[in-house]
Amino acid sequence: MAQQLQSVSIAAPGFFGMNTQDSPVESPPRFASIALNCVIDQYGRVGARKGYSYITTNAAAISGGNGLTTIYEYIKKSDGTKVVFSTGNNKLLTGTVTLVDATPASYTITAEDWKIVELNEKVYFFQRGYEPCVYSEGTGTIQKMSAVSGSAGTPPQANEALGAFGRLFVADFTTDKHTIYWSDLLQGHKWTGGSSGSIDINKVWPRGADEIVALAQHNNFLVIMGRRSTIIYGGANDPSTMAVTDIIDNVGCIARDSVQNTGADILFLSEHGVQSLGRLIQEKSAILKDISRNVRNDITNYITLETGIIKSVYSTVEAFYLVTFPYSGITYCFDMRGMLEDGSARTTIWNKIEPQCFHVNKAGNLYMGHSNGITLFDEYNDGTATYSMEYFSNPMSFGNATTLKFVKKIAMTIIGGAGAITNLQWAYDYLFNYRSSAYTLSSGSIAEYNVAEFNVGEYSTGVVITRPSINASGSGFVATIGITSEIDGAALSIQQIDVLALMGRLV
Amino acid sequence: MTLDQLLGITNMGGAAALSNLGIKEARDAGTAQQTALTDMANKYQSDIQFKPYTVTGATGSSTFAPGGGASTLSPQLQALMNQLLTSSGGMFSGAAQPLDQRAMDVTAQLEAASAPSRQREYLSMEQRLFNQGRGGLQTAQYGGAPEQFAFAKALEEQRAQNALMGRTQAMNEQTQQLNIGQGLFNNAFVPQQQMNMQTQVNTPFAELINRAQQQGAVTGGELAGQGTQARIAGETQANNLRQVQLQGLLDALNAPAGGGTSFLGSLLGKLFGGGTSSTPAGFVTPTAAQQNAALNLP
Numbered sequence: 087m088a089q090q091l092q093s094v095s096i097a098a099p100g101f102f103g104m105n106t107q108d109s110p111v112e113s114p115p116r117f118a119s120i121a122l123n124c125v126i127d128q129y130g131r132v133g134a135r136k137g138y139s140y141i142t143t144n145a146a147a148i149s150g151g152n153g154l155t156t157i158y159e160y161i162k163k164s165d166g167t168k169v170v171f172s173t174g175n176n177k178l179l180t181g182t183v184t185l186v187d188a189t190p191a192s193y194t195i196t197a198e199d200w201k202i203v204e205l206n207e208k209v210y211f212f213q214r215g216y217e218p219c220v221y222s223e224g225t226g227t228i229q230k231m232s233a234v235s236g237s238a239g240t241p242p243q244a245n246e247a248l249g250a251f252g253r254l255f256v257a258d259f260t261t262d263k264h265t266i267y268w269s270d271l272l273q274g275h276k277w278t279g280g281s282s283g284s285i286d287i288n289k290v291w292p293r294g295a296d297e298i299v300a301l302a303q304h305n306n307f308l309v310i311m312g313r314r315s316t317i318i319y320g321g322a323n324d325p326s327t328m329a330v331t332d333i334i335d336n337v338g339c340i341a342r343d344s345v346q347n348t349g350a351d352i353l354f355l356s357e358h359g360v361q362s363l364g365r366l367i368q369e370k371s372a373i374l375k376d377i378s379r380n381v382r383n384d385i386t387n388y389i390t391l392e393t394g395i396i397k398s399v400y401s402t403v404e405a406f407y408l409v410t411f412p413y414s415g416i417t418y419c420f421d422m423r424g425m426l427e428d429g430s431a432r433t434t435i436w437n438k439i440e441p442q443c444f445h446v447n448k449a450g451n452l453y454m455g456h457s458n459g460i461t462l463f464d465e466y467n468d469g470t471a472t473y474s475m476e477y478f479s480n481p482m483s484f485g486n487a488t489t490l491k492f493v494k495k496i497a498m499t500i501i502g503g504a505g506a507i508t509n510l511q512w513a514y515d516y517l518f519n520y521r522s523s524a525y526t527l528s529s530g531s532i533a534e535y536n537v538a539e540f541n542v543g544e545y546s547t548g549v550v551i552t553r554p555s556i557n558a559s560g561s562g563f564v565a566t567i568g569i570t571s572e573i574d575g576a577a578l579s580i581q582q583i584d585v586l587a588l589m590g591r592l593v
Numbered sequence: 594m595t596l597d598q599l600l601g602i603t604n605m606g607g608a609a610a611l612s613n614l615g616i617k618e619a620r621d622a623g624t625a626q627q628t629a630l631t632d633m634a635n636k637y638q639s640d641i642q643f644k645p646y647t648v649t650g651a652t653g654s655s656t657f658a659p660g661g662g663a664s665t666l667s668p669q670l671q672a673l674m675n676q677l678l679t680s681s682g683g684m685f686s687g688a689a690q691p692l693d694q695r696a697m698d699v700t701a702q703l704e705a706a707s708a709p710s711r712q713r714e715y716l717s718m719e720q721r722l723f724n725q726g727r728g729g730l731q732t733a734q735y736g737g738a739p740e741q742f743a744f745a746k747a748l749e750e751q752r753a754q755n756a757l758m759g760r761t762q763a764m765n766e767q768t769q770q771l772n773i774g775q776g777l778f779n780n781a782f783v784p785q786q787q788m789n790m791q792t793q794v795n796t797p798f799a800e801l802i803n804r805a806q807q808q809g810a811v812t813g814g815e816l817a818g819q820g821t822q823a824r825i826a827g828e829t830q831a832n833n834l835r836q837v838q839l840q841g842l843l844d845a846l847n848a849p850a851g852g853g854t855s856f857l858g859s860l861l862g863k864l865f866g867g868g869t870s871s872t873p874a875g876f877v878t879p880t881a882a883q884q885n886a887a888l889n890l891p
Contacts (some may be wrong), residue, residue: 265729279733282732283730283734284730284732285727285730286730290728317726319726326730326734326738326739328727329725329727
């Protein structure tokens with residue numbers, strides 16, 4: 087006797103992002119096992135990430151190097167004009183479309199790990215082992231700190247710098263990893279006299295020995311991040327009286343440039359993954375509350391492999407936190423619109439985009455550094471190249487893991503991706519030998535019914551909705567459904583996946 | 594020459610002889626009296642000389658001699674006096690010491706006294722700073738933490754106060770040493786004063802003796818004076834008698850036996866020739882100085 091087909095509908099598939107930590111069988115279908123080059127869009131759907139396009143046109147300015155490694159936009163207080171600084175190819179550069187070498191004379195650079203901070207109409211460039219450089223709005227040039235008028239003391243050759251509480255705080259020197267120095271008030275080039283000072287926290291570390299990796303300001307606290315512990319000082323608006331308010335053991339920061347302030351939280355990369363310091367302050371609990379909990383093992387593997395400079399960015403416009411691992415060519419994307427019940431963020435993973443640095447300018451645009459200059463995170467191409475978006479569900483048992491399933495039909499509702507070739511794939515029993523069926527998404531005209539088009543010269547925009555449906559084959563106890571689509575200039579989101587399966591015999 | 598004349602001449606001779614005898618006796622009596630009284634005055638003169646004497650009591654003894662006096666304290670009091678003088682000398686020596694060294698010593702003692710509490714305060718502050726994670730703090734404003742600066746400031750203030758207190762204390766101590774030294778020095782002479790008092794108490798008894806001797810000397814002087822007066826009186830009496838005698842003779846010779854110049858008168862003049870003075874020859878009237886010396890008067 088013919089059996090009834092059982093229908094499984096996954097609305098907003100992968101809405102919870104990737105989950106490679108929980109048991110795949112029992113994992114809710116809203117988790118994805120793979121969400122490559124995806125984001126969680128504003129409607130809660132899994133969609134293709136944006137790519138980038140070059141702003142810079144004179145790639146020769148940094149040719150021969152490894153591309154841009156730092157970008158920082160400064161808005162002049164005098165007239166509001168913007169000056170974009172970048173570093174690359176052992177140069178200090180200004181400009182976006184045309185990069186101009188602004189390296190001070192007689193200043194030789196052989197490393198690319200700059201930290202750019204701003205304080206009181208000056209921009210400071212710090213790198214370990216190098217005399218800091220200063221851009222002064224008054225002079226409009228970048229100078230060595232010792233050449234700046236009014237500079238005092240020995241310019242600290244620190245790797246980490248923070249402009250906060252009206253002064254600069256610096257740390258992480260070649261031989262000194264446990265002393266924090268701060269400048270005179272509002273004068274980041276004065277390191278002696280006034281209210282300048284330092285604090286050696288070598289005896290404050292909870293585990294006896296650690297090294298400062300990053301500094302941050304949060305909630306009127308000065309946050310000192312060691313590699314394996316975090317020390318929070320209160321009252322840093324007067325550093326001479328600041329005192330420890332909290333010490334977090336076993337949670338530190340492993341990458342200076344992974345620290346991002348979201349306003350409510352500080353996000354940073356620890357040995358255990360991405361942590362939220364705001365939560366840590368509230369709950370003083372580290373490991374179980376990391377926001378990368380659902381990809382913990384994956385991300386820790388990338389951390390272990392990493393030999394380059396990890397970069398990150400937080401974009402309020404895109405509502406994500408990106409952290410990139412250059413060695414692996416992987417970028418993790420954590421959606422910041424809302425956290426899951428377990429405190430983790432919805433996570434997707436990117437490849438091929440391989441940004442070398444990030445910066446969100448005052449307008450909210452996300453700049454990235456690439457080998458040929460500054461790029462803008464906007465288009466659905468990586469430069470001129472296409473990239474593949476992949477979504478795979480976790481293995482689904484359709485509510486009964488002991489019954490053999492025959493997937494008969496797979497139907498999807500896909501938004502956008504006009505003209506993209508899409509592969510619908512399925513596999514059984516945790517295997518990766520996917521069977522696939524290619525489908526070209528619609529690029530047809532969009533009806534503009536009941537939409538006033540007066541004085542609007544655009545008729546082709548709109549939402550392209552494609553509902554591909556294929557007949558599947560094979561059988562197994564659990565089935566994995568996926569879609570891969572080559573992104574080439576158009577956005578794509580997966581709205582819904584419907585799977586019709588026939589229940590077979592019991593095991 | 595008639596018999597009457599002869600008898601008259603005989604009578605005049607007899608009367609003159611008798612008068613000479615009276616004069617001599619009066620003179621001898623005055624001389625004897627002067628000699629006796631002078632001897633008596635000489636006797637009292639030896640008695641008036643100072644007799645050495647010694648006053649002895651619990652505090653010691655005092656001896657007075659014509660060459661001077663000497664006091665000797667008892668051994669116990671002498672030892673006490675020596676001890677007090679030695680002690681006062683020590684006190685004076687201490688009071689005369691340089692002030693700086695003593696002030697430094699006192700300051701060091703004050704520092705040592707406050708060191709434990711200061712150390713506790715420092716450790717407490719250090720622990721507090723460490724617990725606040727501020728142990729390694731260095732600032733241009735304060736050197737270290739403001740608390741450390743305040744501590745160091747308070748420490749220096751306390752040290753300055755200790756130095757001031759040390760100096761004040763040293764000055765007080767020297768003043769005290771001076772006062773004690775003065776007290777000891779004054780008390781060192783109390784035995785001597787007591788001894789002087791003892792001597793003064795016993796002096797009236799010696800004074801009585803001397804006074805009696807002085808009275809004897811006065812009496813001797815008076816007696817010598819009286820002796821001189823007695824001799825003067827005898828000589829005066831003898832002189833008077835001589836004058837009477839001579840007047841009688843002169844009257845007798847000048848009386849004319851028939852009214853003419855008297856022969857006897859001229860004879861008497863030949864007999865007694867030159868003897869017209871009323872003072873007998875060989876008699877010397879004492880001068881005023883001789884009289885005072887005889888009376889032992891200045």
